[in-house]
Amino acid sequence: MAYKINDACISCGACEPECPVSCISAGDDKYVIDPDICIECGTCNSVCPVDAPQPE
Numbered sequence: 610m611a612y613k614i615n616d617a618c619i620s621c622g623a624c625e626p627e628c629p630v631s632c633i634s635a636g637d638d639k640y641v642i643d644p645d646i647c648i649e650c651g652t653c654n655s656v657c658p659v660d661a662p663q664p665e
Contacts, residue, residue, distance in 0.1 A: 611644035612653055614649040615637045624653040 614624075618639035625633045625640060632646035633653060642653070642662065653662040 610643050610661055611636045611647035611649060612651070613644070613665045614640050614642055614661045616661075618657075621658065623656045623658065624662060627652050627656045632640075649657055652653045 610644060611660075614633075617638065620635070620639055622635070622640070625635070629650060629652060630646050630648050632643040633640055634643070635641075640659070644665070649664070
């Protein structure tokens with residue numbers, strides 16, 4: 610199941626450079642994950658200070 614960034618996101622950008630498949634990008638008010646590219650590795654969650662990325 611792909612990860613999704615919830616509303617807890619503070620747009621710090623910590624997750625984007627850590628994604629091994631570059632599926633994270635800045636959205637309008639928070640970062641977003643492309644579910645078609647996400648490999649469900651959880652790296653984004655491990656570096657997020659507010660645990661915003663969660664499995665869908």
